[in-house]
Amino acid sequence: xxxxxxxxxxxxxxxxxxxxxxxxxxxxxxxxxxxxxxxxxxxxxxxxxxxxxxxxxxxxxxxxxxxxxxxxxxxxxxxxxxxxxxxxxxxxxxxxxxxxxxxxxxxxxxxxxxxxxxxxxxxxxxxxxxxxxxxxxxxxxxxxxxxxxxxxxxxxxxxxxxxxxxxxxxxxxxxxxxxxxxxxxxxxxxxxxxxxxxxxxxxxxxxxxxxxxxxxxxxxxxxxxxxxxxxxxxxxxxxxxxxxxxxxxxxxxxxxx
Ligand SMILES: [Zn+2]
Ligand SMILES: [Zn+2]
Numbered sequence: 001x002x003x004x005x006x007x008x009x010x011x012x013x014x015x016x017x018x019x020x021x022x023x024x025x026x027x028x029x030x031x032x033x034x035x036x037x038x039x040x041x042x043x044x045x046x047x048x049x050x051x052x053x054x055x056x057x058x059x060x061x062x063x064x065x066x067x068x069x070x071x072x073x074x075x076x077x078x079x080x081x082x083x084x085x086x087x088x089x090x091x092x093x094x095x096x097x098x099x100x101x102x103x104x105x106x107x108x109x110x111x112x113x114x115x116x117x118x119x120x121x122x123x124x125x126x127x128x129x130x131x132x133x134x135x136x137x138x139x140x141x142x143x144x145x146x147x148x149x150x151x152x153x154x155x156x157x158x159x160x161x162x163x164x165x166x167x168x169x170x171x172x173x174x175x176x177x178x179x180x181x182x183x184x185x186x187x188x189x190x191x192x193x194x195x196x197x198x199x200x201x202x203x204x205x206x207x208x209x210x211x212x213x214x215x216x217x218x219x220x221x222x223x224x225x226x227x228x229x230x231x232x233x234x235x236x237x238x239x240x241x242x243x244x245x246x247x248x249x250x251x252x253x254x255x256x257x
Pocket of ligand 2: 056057167
């Protein structure tokens with residue numbers, strides 16, 4: 001199986017997975033790049049997966065469906081370009097002969113879902129839209145901090161080797177914030193150097209892994225003593241529990257420049 005990020009807009013990735021004949025795409029905000037890739041590699045588009053309703057994730061769906069006849073799968077409770085086969089947490093899908101599980105991850109939007117494949121060529125794969133980013137997490141447009149925190153905890157429980165396919169190249173700016181929170185995290189500093197080298201060559205920093213994110217992503221580290229201290233130094237009065245620390249981090253990041 002081939003996993004390829006089709007770049008779109010300024011910093012979106014439309015993830016495309018194919019077996020040499022059939023393809024699946026995730027969150028096609030634009031059709032052009034996907035159509036060109038399908039054409040070049042002589043692929044038939046089988047399915048379009050949607051994680052949430054935002055236009056930069058759905059803008060290309062109607063054209064792709066019309067041009068390819070692909071079926072569209074998206075979250076239960078969000079406004080999407082119909083017709084959509086609706087899915088929700090716990091659903092199991094068969095895509096390109098692989099098992100995919102739907103995980104509910106509300107927070108960025110109210111009905112956001114992620115798609116998890118336990119075994120694609122021997123390792124797991126996660127399409128998480130705008131919920132988990134490398135070094136960061138999505139903004140809370142529709143959900144509460146508690147919902148987003150629960151959603152991230154669910155993703156953090158996936159196997160460490162899970163490849164994490166996020167929908168945006170936000171890594172370097174996320175890492176600047178992460179280092180403000182944890183200046184002494186050596187793994188984080190090393191990862192920043194690695195990602196800067198990739199971006200200097202215009203290469204994606206993604207996919208990362210769940211194991212890596214647990215070492216460097218402050219939003220998955222709100223139980224770590226150094227992160228708790230940092231959140232409390234930024235916003236005195238922040239309680240020491242993981243959700244309170246997470247909530248402070250999310251607000252801090254909103255203002256961070
Ligand atoms: Zn979004
Ligand atoms: Zn987005």
